[in-house]
Amino acid sequence: MAAPTMNDVAREAGVALKTVSRFVNGETNINPAMAARIAAAITTLGYRRNLAAASIRPGWTSRTLGLVISDLANPYYSVLTRAIESRAREHGYLVISASSDENGQQHDRIVDRLMEQRIDALIVVPPRDAGRDWSSVTPPIPPLVFLDRPVEFPAADVILADNAGGARTAVAELVRNGARRIAFVSDDLSIYTMRERHAGYRQALAEAGLPVDEQIVTSSAHSSEDAAAAVGRLLRDERVDAVFAANNRASVGALLAFREHRRVPLIGFDDFEAALLGDPAVSVVSQDIQEMGRLAAEIVFRRLAGDPGAATTRVLPTRLVLRGSELP
Amino acid sequence: MAAPTMNDVAREAGVALKTVSRFVNGETNINPAMAARIAAAITTLGYRRNLAAASIRPGWTSRTLGLVISDLANPYYSVLTRAIESRAREHGYLVISASSDENGQQHDRIVDRLMEQRIDALIVVPPRDAGRDWSSVTPPIPPLVFLDRPVEFPAADVILADNAGGARTAVAELVRNGARRIAFVSDDLSIYTMRERHAGYRQALAEAGLPVDEQIVTSSAHSSEDAAAAVGRLLRDERVDAVFAANNRASVGALLAFREHRRVPLIGFDDFEAALLGDPAVSVVSQDIQEMGRLAAEIVFRRLAGDPGAATTRVLPTRLVLRGSELP
């Protein structure tokens, strides 16, 4: 009833345990006759090797990656996860992913559990509210890559997007098209990416010699419904003549609000499926999420292969995709 | 340099291995003084237990779930995965998920690997092109749940959505609003859900006494771009007076085509983010994906708790959400 083991196979085939191990591990120096007997025994018994048992041997690992993101239900993270998963499988690795919901405690519990599961490497999107103090974590620590948000931890590689630069370019474009009073809609500014995009927004205004008015900056748009309500309020200000939406939820919210009030020029951060369906289609600051995932996996496997180089920080460029919604 | 083990902790604390094991497993009968020494040793050494090692002991498991879906980048599956992940964590379980890309070989490799990793249970969306012949898989097999598509395997539970019924209701609604020549747009009919929705479409037409015209049935819409092109072609037929889109990609494609040609009444299968942004908003047959994930997890943990009941097949209802696009 219990799962058959190598020992069972060895007995069934009338060979020694070690020979089965050799066969299973694809070693070549093995008598064809014995190999056939072993193969037959494996089939009749329905034997499957136990990788968990194998992985506790010195020099062996779980061939498993840990990934901690904010929320897999958000397309941004699911596309990212998919990209990492694809690369991982090319290397024979499986991915264990889990969502922190931006909750520091939940994040920490997940990380602890993944470490106990002995994942070979860890890719982490740090949660909004701090989470674990990495600097106090004692080695050995598996290869560690932070995504999207920087963390003070010398041993880890970091991959960021050019959030500030992308936002700045987008807002400058709105200004170039004649906007003078541009509203800013984002999720909580305690989130690094939101802060950076907000900084880019302010920088663009400053460069254009335009004033920053906190009345038209709102950072409470967690869902698209929140964002729709917020933009609705902002549009009551007749002088608001454009909107910069700092994430895809905010963009969707702006579109919803436009339906009920009035349309103004809009650029959003992050591409989203519905962007093409707007009339006009929605212009966005696009980041290459797949590239970020690919790069994270590449770094991880380079580290696992033994690359001892100093930790790196990569900032990926963003791209302003103009589709019409930026125009008055 | 290597990760510290229980033995290291025991030596550091000056106690026996077993006492550390007791402490780590939260047993109570333990001398407070020793407990303190052990706690200190764990901190200084940075000890973390090795769950992989623990899991090979009889009676212990990996506390890990395997999940095989089609494509995590598709919002349908990412929401599903997220729902399962949330429930799993409530039970102290981690989820290893992987995408088959509807490829039978890839699916089988993933399943094999997950079994070798000794996941405690397996949740599977069977791939389009057959994949593994489950009936030939030898026990013991972990608790197994098939999602979205039925499989001939008596030991497994199955959760389906009412694909045919949902499609039938939607098409009937289009008919009720005066449509007489309704185009059908779907992904490949080799996919079970597409076949079922197609059957519902035909049934509704039959019940309305309307003819089925294969000229306006297209099943090559894998992406929204494919779907847009297909719908564009269909709309050249002046008499096409409505579209039923059999999945969310097809719905998006229809909306794109409407922009370039003409708008006709539309109902889609599966809700999608952009549905609310259309003008009019897009009516859909909505399935409760979260409920499906929740239910899958519930069944799994009931089986893991030892429920020996016969395998069940659940068919979840769909809901027709009318938002305006169904009208002429």
Next chain:
DNA sequence: TTGTATGCGTTATCAT
């Protein structure tokens, strides 16, 4: 309450 000895399924050493 604490410790000793044994085994889980696997791979590695070293002999044959």
Next chain:
DNA sequence: ATGATAACGCATACAA
């Protein structure tokens, strides 16, 4: 080429 035996990190009878 094959096999006996030890070891991986952990938990559990069982003894003390």
